[in-house]
Amino acid sequence: MAGYVLRRLGQSVVVLLLVTLMVFFTMHALPGDPVTIFLGTTATPEQIAHYTEVFGLDQPLIVQYVKWLAGLAHGELGQSIALSKPVGEVLPGRIVVTLSFTLPALVLSVLVGTTLGIWSAMRRGRLADSVISAVASFGVAAPAFVIGILLILLLGVQLKWLSISGYTPITEDPVAGIKKLVMPVIALSFGQVGMFTRQTRSAMLEVIGQDYIRTARSKGLKEKTVIVAHALRNALIPIVTLMGMSIGGLIGGTVLIEQLFTMPGVGSLLMMSIMNRDYMVLQNIVFFIAAAVLAANFLVDILYGYIDPRIRLVRK
Amino acid sequence: MTVLSDAKPAATPNLTKLRVKGFFSRVPVIIGSVIILTVVVFAVAAPLIAPYDPAKQDVVARLQPMSAEHWFGTDGLGRDVLSRLIFGSRTSLLVGLFSTLVAGCFGMAIGLIAGFVGKWVDSIMMRVMDALMSIPIIILALFLGAVLGRGLGNIILCLGIVMTPSYARVTRGQVLSVKQLDYVTAARVSGGTGLKTVVHHIFPNCLAPNMVLATMNLGVAILVEAALSFLGMGIAEPTPSWGGMVSQGKDVLTTAPTMAVAASLFIVITVWAFNVVGDAVRDLLDPRLRGAL
Numbered sequence: 117m118a119g120y121v122l123r124r125l126g127q128s129v130v131v132l133l134l135v136t137l138m139v140f141f142t143m144h145a146l147p148g149d150p151v152t153i154f155l156g157t158t159a160t161p162e163q164i165a166h167y168t169e170v171f172g173l174d175q176p177l178i179v180q181y182v183k184w185l186a187g188l189a190h191g192e193l194g195q196s197i198a199l200s201k202p203v204g205e206v207l208p209g210r211i212v213v214t215l216s217f218t219l220p221a222l223v224l225s226v227l228v229g230t231t232l233g234i235w236s237a238m239r240r241g242r243l244a245d246s247v248i249s250a251v252a253s254f255g256v257a258a259p260a261f262v263i264g265i266l267l268i269l270l271l272g273v274q275l276k277w278l279s280i281s282g283y284t285p286i287t288e289d290p291v292a293g294i295k296k297l298v299m300p301v302i303a304l305s306f307g308q309v310g311m312f313t314r315q316t317r318s319a320m321l322e323v324i325g326q327d328y329i330r331t332a333r334s335k336g337l338k339e340k341t342v343i344v345a346h347a348l349r350n351a352l353i354p355i356v357t358l359m360g361m362s363i364g365g366l367i368g369g370t371v372l373i374e375q376l377f378t379m380p381g382v383g384s385l386l387m388m389s390i391m392n393r394d395y396m397v398l399q400n401i402v403f404f405i406a407a408a409v410l411a412a413n414f415l416v417d418i419l420y421g422y423i424d425p426r427i428r429l430v431r432k
Numbered sequence: 433m434t435v436l437s438d439a440k441p442a443a444t445p446n447l448t449k450l451r452v453k454g455f456f457s458r459v460p461v462i463i464g465s466v467i468i469l470t471v472v473v474f475a476v477a478a479p480l481i482a483p484y485d486p487a488k489q490d491v492v493a494r495l496q497p498m499s500a501e502h503w504f505g506t507d508g509l510g511r512d513v514l515s516r517l518i519f520g521s522r523t524s525l526l527v528g529l530f531s532t533l534v535a536g537c538f539g540m541a542i543g544l545i546a547g548f549v550g551k552w553v554d555s556i557m558m559r560v561m562d563a564l565m566s567i568p569i570i571i572l573a574l575f576l577g578a579v580l581g582r583g584l585g586n587i588i589l590c591l592g593i594v595m596t597p598s599y600a601r602v603t604r605g606q607v608l609s610v611k612q613l614d615y616v617t618a619a620r621v622s623g624g625t626g627l628k629t630v631v632h633h634i635f636p637n638c639l640a641p642n643m644v645l646a647t648m649n650l651g652v653a654i655l656v657e658a659a660l661s662f663l664g665m666g667i668a669e670p671t672p673s674w675g676g677m678v679s680q681g682k683d684v685l686t687t688a689p690t691m692a693v694a695a696s697l698f699i700v701i702t703v704w705a706f707n708v709v710g711d712a713v714r715d716l717l718d719p720r721l722r723g724a725l
Contacts, residue, residue, distance in 0.1 A: 127559075134563035145579050253460070257704035259655050261662050261675075262696040265682060269693065273686050280685075368568030372659055376682065386571065387663065390578045402575065406566040413566075 117421060124417055128410045135406040136188075139399050140181050150197045150393040171197055173395075184399065194396035198389065203400050206385070213283055214370050214381035217297050221305040222366055228305075229312020230355060234343065236313065237320035248313060255310025260369040264303035264376045271299060281378040300373045307369075308362050315358045319351035326350075352423045360416030364409045451716055461712045467705035474521040484512035486519040487670050495688040505690040507680060513691045516672040517698050523673040524702065527588055527657040528650045534592025536646050539599020540638060546600065547607025548630050558604065561597040569594055573656050574665055582668040587660065591653050602645055606638045640717050647713040651706035658699050674699045 151167045152159065168174050172183065187194055193203035236248040272280035278295055286293035323329065324347050332342045371383035378384075382401060389397040420427045456462055474481060483503075490510035497505050504513035546557040564572065573594045580586035610616060611634060619629045660666035661675030669676065674695045681692025 127562075130559055131562045131566055134559055135566055138560075138563060139567075139575075142575070142579055147579075147581075250460075253707065254700060254704055257651065257655075257707055258700045259659055259662075261659065261678060262700055265678060265685070265692050265696055268682075269685060269689050273689070364566075364568040368570035371570060371574065372662065375663055386574070390574060390665075398575075402567060402571065405568065405571060406563070409566045409568065 121418065124414055128414055131410060132403075132407060136181075136185060136399075136403060139402045139406075140184065141177065143395055143399055144177055146390075146393055148393045150395060153392050154197050171195060184396075188400075188403070193400045196389075196394055196397045198392035198394040198397070203396050206397065207382070207400065207404075210380065210382045210385050212285075213379055214374070214383060216286065216293075217300040217304060217373065217379075217381075218366050218370055220297065220301045221308065222362070224301060225305040225308035225312055225362065225366075226359060229309045230316045230348075232309070232313040233316025234320055234348065237317045237324065238343070240321065245317075249317070252310040252313040252317075255306050256314065258307055258310075259372065260303050260307060261372040261376050263306040264299065264373060267299045267303055268376075281376075283377075283379045283381075296377075300377050300379065303376075304366060304369045304373050308365065311358060311362065311365075312355070315354055316351065319354045320347055323347045323351045349423070353420060356416055356419050356423060360413045363412035367405055367408065455712055455716050458712065460708045464705035464708035464712075467701055468709060471521045471525060471702050471705070474518045475525045478519045478522055482512075482515035482518040484515040486511060486516045486672050488512075495684055497688065498690055504694045505688055507677075507688075507691055508684060513677070513694060516677060517674070517694060520672040520674045520677060520695070520698070521702075523584070523667050523671060524654045524657060524699075526584065527591060527667075528653040528706075530588045531591035531595065531653045531657075532646045532649050534588060535595035535649070536599050536642055538592060538596040539601075540603045540635075540642055542596065542600040543603025543605075544607055544630055544635065544638065547604040548611060548626065548634065554604070557600070561600045564594075565597045569652075569656060570659050573660055574663065577660055577665045582666065584667060584671070587657060587666055591656055594656070595649055595653065598649070599642055599645060602641050603638045606641055607634055610634050610637045644710075644714045644717050648707070648710035651703040651710060654699070654706065655703050 149164075151164050151171065151173065155163055155167060165174075172180060175183075184194065191204070193207065195201070196203050196206055199206055232248050232252070236245045236252075239245045268280045271278045278299055280299075282296060284292040284296050286297075329342060329347055332346045333339075337346075370381060371386060373379070374381045374383035375387060382405075385397060386401050388394070389401065456465070488511060490506070493502075493506050493510045494508055495506060496502050496510075499505070502512050502514065504517065507513055507516070542557055542561065546554040567575070573590055576590040576593055577587065580590050616629060616633050619633050620626075624632075657666055657673070658675030658678070661673040662679045664676075664679065666675055667673040677695035678692050678699070681689070681695060685692055
């Protein structure tokens, strides 16, 4: 197992290095000069040359790349051109905003999705199953911004229950903070709930037809025990796989949600840095997102071995 | 002497007919197929069906509500929303179909080379695919879209690149299993070149799973294009696109909600139809892939 973990870790590091290469060199192909955008059209060539030197953009690309990697290794994320601040100062606050609705959305997706999936599988062919399956399949087809628009219209404009945009830190005003997170969380998790429901239903249906489930029932176990201890445990592999995959979907969805609800998170910073060609911010954000996705997939791979000991044996 | 009976042998069931019957046996698949057909008709015959020119502005009739004249009202420039939705189906379908085609071509080429050549070529190619897959699809599309620009061709290329890794992975897996088979070994032993073996013996075996993936990815491509247009990084105005219409509708949600709602529903219903039909195509072509793709 330790050998497998090390091998997977090594692969992830190689992939992450490739991400840095792709992101860095593709980003420098972006049309437009960050310094000119920062200084505006009235800037003189001398000013542009001065700031290009200040931000280190006059150096060869390979030197800039190596400096970035060396900085990453030491926790130095460089300087944002557009914000005139170190990236290390800008990112943490933005990450908190993004996590404040992404984490609840992930928890909600897993809990509601798996519960509905199990419930639906237990009632296969009945009305409840048909309704849940239909709603789940529409959920999968509905992007976060569409659900967000419909929620704003219903809960914000028509019923006036919630404010339609902005962000209030929970530490400042817990009630206002939570109220402002309700719509982003629902909008972000709606599609994911649909995916978890479909995946759990299909995995459960495969498992509950097996002989060991019949045996568990025939020896008089309670239905709840049969479902949770025997069926769900064996249906967990595809559900856990989806958990790993949904991290990427959720992070991607944050860009849309933050634009729609005007929230100052990582997604809106990413959009801003694309517009401003703010290289340092952009490359660090994409790097950390890729690292988060790889870490999630790595954890899922390790979890497989704990869920199903047969996988652990094969890896040995 | 044996006397042959005049009786006709029992008719063997027509497999294609049975498959088609099975395909359309589920109500959602029928509904999905009708929706796709409608969207295709909208896209092909948009100038004939749309009641107005989608670019024609009428500042006097700005942000009109639903009426007999303008079924879904008008936008901020007085353009007919229904006409723009009908023309928007062209954008969605064009981007969906061609980006899937681009991704299929790139992905299959990479998968064939990686799987057949193997060794370090395989390792490098697949690690690059892993790197692409580690960046969420919308973020990668945003990033590449900013580099390539906002034209229709650029958006198609951008989404094509974004979706390439899944085709490369499926093709590589297929190549690895097929190249072990006896007939491929026989083809090589009988003097066939590597390229000839790949083109004539391995490539045809990779088509079915990639077709299944392509059908299922059409909905994803339409969704990502809508998301890019919503963020203002997709198809540029004045070309109508559903995502762009949701974005414009968002700004006038309190006064004229029809545009955002109608465009949202067009996106959801179309993507749902492609997903449902994609699932059915997967079950039809290869039931073993159920849940795997």
